Amino acid sequence: MSKILIVGAHGQTARIVIDRIISETDDSLVLFLRNSSRLNEYDNNSRVELIDGDVLNTDSLVSAMKNVDIVYSNVGGTDLAKQTASILEAMTKSNKKRLIFISSLGAYHEVPGKFGEWNEQAIAAYLPGFRESAKLIENSNTEYTMIRPAWMSNKDEIDYETTQKGEPFKGTEVSRKSIADFVMELLSDPTQHIDESIGLNKPNTDGDKPEWI
Template identity: 25%
Template sequence: MPKIKKVAIAGASGALGPHVFKALADAGFEVTVLTRSKKPGAYDLAIEVLEVDFTSMDSLTSALKDIDAVVSTVGGTAVDGQTVLIDAAVAAGVKRFIPSDFGSVSTNPKLDKLPLYSSMANIREHLQKKAAVGELSWTVLACGAFLEFVLNMPTVIDFKNHTATILDDGDNRVTSTSMPLVGTAIAAILKNFEATKNQILHISEVIWTQNQLLGFAKELQPGIKWETNKTQTSVLLKESLEQIGAGDLSMPVILKLLKATALAGDTYGGAYDVTDNELLGIKELTADGLKTLVASHLA
């Protein structure tokens, strides 16, 4: 059984990347950072940071020499470009590739043809082809909506301004995991090489609903007047696809597409009732724990 020792991470300077970098380093892997441009002072001097051209096979193959596994946490717009990184990983003899996916419903085949989701699906297909001929193994991690994004951004419930747009009946269940735990799971994947080979794994720290989060906020701050309105996820999905079709790829439109799908409950499987939490060392958050987190986000 191959033992993973040296791990390269691409996209380590983003939102998720630093948490994954820390978890890999804490788990004892020798981590190399692949970046488009070095950020002075970003890493301990002992860390190998390589400036690479993510469009060049030569640049990437040379950077991946002696690397056992590649973890990609590149941002959404760079997902398609990972084909070059995967091909270079094969050329360099890398044993495991974890692509930048880390979605909520991105692994649901019903969404494979939709903008954004099609990029993730193409990368999974590319990896499956390489694995089928024994060139590489892969693992995709589905983790739900990042818990930090759910609580810090006004997208689901705006805790600071006391407003919310309730989707459907507000009871759609959604999985979330915090970013440090996504890092924990990635390190565990690399420690459990055979058990995690060529599969999509699911982790879920907590399952919430909009009504539950709003209920916590109202209970914790009685007397506050909330402004709420309602819409349907199907309406949001139609609107977002029309806007994207008309060439609008702005962040509000992308967020609308993500909300319409990730918060659509059973329609796209946004809540994971069956998980790989135990294998990947994920401790679940209780409802009380979630309420405490909501309390820390109230104005």
Template identity: 30%
Template sequence: MKNILIIGATGSLGETLRRKFANQDQYQLTLFSRGSNLLRVNENEQAMAASVFEDEKLNQAMQKQDIVFVALSGNLPEMIKPILKVMYDNKVKRIVFVSSIGIYNEIRGSGNISNNPILQPYRQTADIVEESGLDYTILRPAWFDNGSDTTCQISFKGETVTGHDVSRKAIIELVSTIIDQPERYLNQNIALFR
């Protein structure tokens, strides 16, 4: 059985990941979000309503996890720090962190960090995760949509990205591959697009 902590469980990617693993006994999901108390949980889920700044609850959620999936918005550089600390404290090594396309000026046009300072916290947080010493995968999806496609193109850090959109299903399909095969995309920083 795989124990998966979803931080940001009520967001669009957290919800899509939940649906992917709903009622599958080989996966035990811990849903961590400020609004998790409003969720109707499946048999293989437990919900914890809390903020990442609530150390005791975050520590409780981190117990015995195999992998941590983080898809948040807000003050990301400050939010990732307690997550990484609690991962260290609990000897949880594997993290998948969702950042954003454009943080390395890898796309054509105005959607890059050089023209769009709103991306700066995503870049800072990606740097923090890369330097953490944990086993990470950083995902830099293009604009997500509700498309039905479950595959996407991938480019690695330093490569140009040619697409603009990606479906939530395709992102989560790749995340599920990483959950099942934790060595996939290990210590990689990848853009996802169609």
């Protein structure tokens, strides 16, 4: 049985992971987010601890990491690199090693063709944060797995394939349920994919843009 800290716990993918952990495992959770009342449905669950905090407040993260086994980051935004630096500093101070981190396609300029060109423009404001975060994590002393999903959908499906850093990214989309499923695989066996950056996409979705754009 593990104790898992989820940073950015109100995110859509994180919510899927939370519900699966509660229903499918005996693991306990520390849920870290701004305005923790947004997850007050877990108030009376003895396996869940809610912490209202700011990711940029490293001391708050250090406190939240007490006794946890795995840190799962679901944070985002244009200041992602600053948030990542705070998470990594807190992990160092807390002597925590295992990190699962949601990044993005394009973090390594790895998306080919017209879709890659379109993606560079579509998320131009966010890519510097993903790229700097990848460097920070790779240069840290954590045992990390970075997950680089394609454009996320809310489709009710689990259907995905993976690519490694250094390989061209495949596809244009992937469901949040698929991303959550891959996270669950890592949580069930945290020795998998250590120090790897994994691209995640739905097979056979190549194109110039995701289908809904």
